[in-house]
Amino acid sequence: MNLCTTKTEPVTTSSSSSSSMQYVPEQDSNKMERVFNQTFQRYSSNNTKRTGKGTAIVWFRNDLRVLDNEALYKAWISSQTLLPVYCIDPRLFATTHYFGFPKTGALRAQFLLECLADLKKNLMKRGLDLLIQHGKPEDIIPSLAKAYGAHTVYAQKETCSEELNVERSVSRCLQQVVVPSEESAGAATTSNRHPNLQFVWGTTMYHRDDLPFDVTCLPDVSKGMKFVGGETAGLSRIYEYFWKKDLLKVYKETRNGMLGPDYSTKFSPWLASGSLSPRLIHEEVKRYENERQANSSTYWVLFELIWRDYFRFLSVKYGNSIFHIGGPRNIQHNWSQDKKLFESWRDGCTGYPLIDANMKELSTTGFMSNRGRQIVCSFLVRDMGIDWRMGAEWFETCLLDYDPCSNYGNWTYGSGVGNDPREDRYFSIPKQAQTYDPEGEYVAYWLPQLRAISKDKRNFPDTIRRTSRMVQEEVMIEDQTGDKFREEET
Numbered sequence: 001m002n003l004c005t006t007k008t009e010p011v012t013t014s015s016s017s018s019s020s021m022q023y024v025p026e027q028d029s030n031k032m033e034r035v036f037n038q039t040f041q042r043y044s045s046n047n048t049k050r051t052g053k054g055t056a057i058v059w060f061r062n063d064l065r066v067l068d069n070e071a072l073y074k075a076w077i078s079s080q081t082l083l084p085v086y087c088i089d090p091r092l093f094a095t096t097h098y099f100g101f102p103k104t105g106a107l108r109a110q111f112l113l114e115c116l117a118d119l120k121k122n123l124m125k126r127g128l129d130l131l132i133q134h135g136k137p138e139d140i141i142p143s144l145a146k147a148y149g150a151h152t153v154y155a156q157k158e159t160c161s162e163e164l165n166v167e168r169s170v171s172r173c174l175q176q177v178v179v180p181s182e183e184s185a186g187a188a189t190t191s192n193r194h195p196n197l198q199f200v201w202g203t204t205m206y207h208r209d210d211l212p213f214d215v216t217c218l219p220d221v222s223k224g225m226k227f228v229g230g231e232t233a234g235l236s237r238i239y240e241y242f243w244k245k246d247l248l249k250v251y252k253e254t255r256n257g258m259l260g261p262d263y264s265t266k267f268s269p270w271l272a273s274g275s276l277s278p279r280l281i282h283e284e285v286k287r288y289e290n291e292r293q294a295n296s297s298t299y300w301v302l303f304e305l306i307w308r309d310y311f312r313f314l315s316v317k318y319g320n321s322i323f324h325i326g327g328p329r330n331i332q333h334n335w336s337q338d339k340k341l342f343e344s345w346r347d348g349c350t351g352y353p354l355i356d357a358n359m360k361e362l363s364t365t366g367f368m369s370n371r372g373r374q375i376v377c378s379f380l381v382r383d384m385g386i387d388w389r390m391g392a393e394w395f396e397t398c399l400l401d402y403d404p405c406s407n408y409g410n411w412t413y414g415s416g417v418g419n420d421p422r423e424d425r426y427f428s429i430p431k432q433a434q435t436y437d438p439e440g441e442y443v444a445y446w447l448p449q450l451r452a453i454s455k456d457k458r459n460f461p462d463t464i465r466r467t468s469r470m471v472q473e474e475v476m477i478e479d480q481t482g483d484k485f486r487e488e489e490t
């Protein structure tokens with residue numbers, strides 16, 4: 001059996017305007033299956049020897065894949081019997097920390113179920129059956145370890161406090177469990193021990209141990225779409241975006257778009273659930289560079305993945321401060337928690353088409369472009385003056401790609417409490433609309449009432465009330481003094 005023995009080495013060096021639903025990826029299930037099988041063949045090997053004894057458990061968390069999964073690989077080689085487990089933890093379906101929104105919205109819950117069904121199917125093909133249990137990992141994992149006499153539980157390491165608390169609880173409860181030691185299997189006398197809990201690092205493209213510095217010294221630098229959950233769909237999206245549609249070569253030019261599936265990779269939901277490995281994406285970018293072309297776009301996708309790594313490592317460096325109102329720099333600011341203003345933002349009823357369209361897209365699909373996220377974040381915190389954590393927690397509810405490090409990292413940046421030296425990251429709505437939606441195509445897609453208005457007016461209907469900050473920015477646009485715009489490209 002060739003399991004998850006990837007040939008991929010961890011990195012060791014330094015639009016459409018139609019209103020119909022678009023599936024991401026587009027392929028049907030047979031085609032996706034073929035892509036999965038081909039990718040699996042390319043990145044796995046048959047040569048691994050399975051020398052272990054006894055039973056091991058792999059506790060799946062945000063690593064819902066078979067390829068390039070170190071926890072699964074280690075559990076497999078170290079055992080004769082492998083039990084893969086996923087715990088549907090009720091705490092993930094409770095409410096957010098400060099403002100009581102649902103912690104997991106319906107769309108991400110659906111995506112997760114699809115990821116689990118796909119993982120179960122892919123494990124089944126390799127002779128393994130995923131056990132899906134409802135309950136807390138600290139109750140389930142130790143009781144399974146006891147029932148099966150497992151010598152080791154393998155899992156992927158997380159970095160944020162809620163996940164770390166779960167890790168500590170599982171570890172504590174495993175200490176209460178006694179199982180026969182491996183050496184005593186078949187021997188006349190039995191010696192006992194506690195099951196081991198072994199974590200592996202697996203969420204980033206660069207391995208934590210390969211960073212050229214300690215994480216604590218990390219430098220402070222500067223209708224829509226329906227995503228199909230699971231590794232099979234994630235690998236198919238790589239195939240579609242890189243190879244079939246050949247879009248990787250133009251990523252840098254298109255990445256600031258907002259409409260349709262193809263202006264950016266859309267890998268994030270699968271990366272967040274761990275259905276895609278960032279190292280595998282790295283390998284595929286390198287293969288594309290060898291077989292097709294290497295240019296600034298191929299470089300830029302890896303650059304964005306480094307941002308993702310960066311926010312993960314930042315969570316190690318700054319701990320819980322990324323969730324606190326003052327952020328890592330403990331900035332004091334008088335934030336408002338005005339419920340009406342917040343709800344108008346959340347529900348897409350501010351009267352600003354660009355904001356409302358983006359917020360409608362988020363609640364309808366669970367996705368929003370990077371450009372949109374920056375714009376609505378700036379609007380909430382800088383134009384409305386609302387507590388940034390309310391926005392971050394609403395994103396936590398809705399996003400399919402929700403990841404505590406990327407979400408809170410980006411929100412702290414956007415609201416000026418991150419470790420970003422550029423403090424005032426104001427995004428002028430009129431300028432953003434002129435640059436990224438000049439024909440009002442995006443806003444008209446999400447706000448059909450605007451379709452009747454001429455294209456140049458869709459983003460600027462007469463009814464909108466401008467905040468004083470916006471009026472000031474609009475004057476700047478009219479002055480055509482480009483250097484006055486303080487917004488930054490990220």
Ligand SMILES: Cc1cc2nc3c(=O)[nH]c(=O)nc-3n(C[C@H](O)[C@H](O)[C@H](O)COP(=O)(O)OP(=O)(O)OC[C@H]3O[C@@H](n4cnc5c(N)ncnc54)[C@H](O)[C@@H]3O)c2cc1C
Pocket residue numbers: 255264265266267268269271272301304305307308309311368369370371373374377395399401402403404406407408410411414490
């Ligand atoms: C306020 C705010 C909140 C965000 N919350 C999240 C979140 O919870 N989860 C999440 O994955 N991303 C988050 N992002 C980052 C970014 O918007 C998304 O990763 C990106 O839009 C996903 O689309 P894509 O996969 O097509 O990205 P692409 O443009 O194709 O980029 C490729 C990959 O690079 C990574 N990436 C790109 N930009 C960023 C970034 N700024 N920060 C971290 N990683 C990045 C993602 O993994 C992405 O899939 C947030 C950004 C902002 C401004």
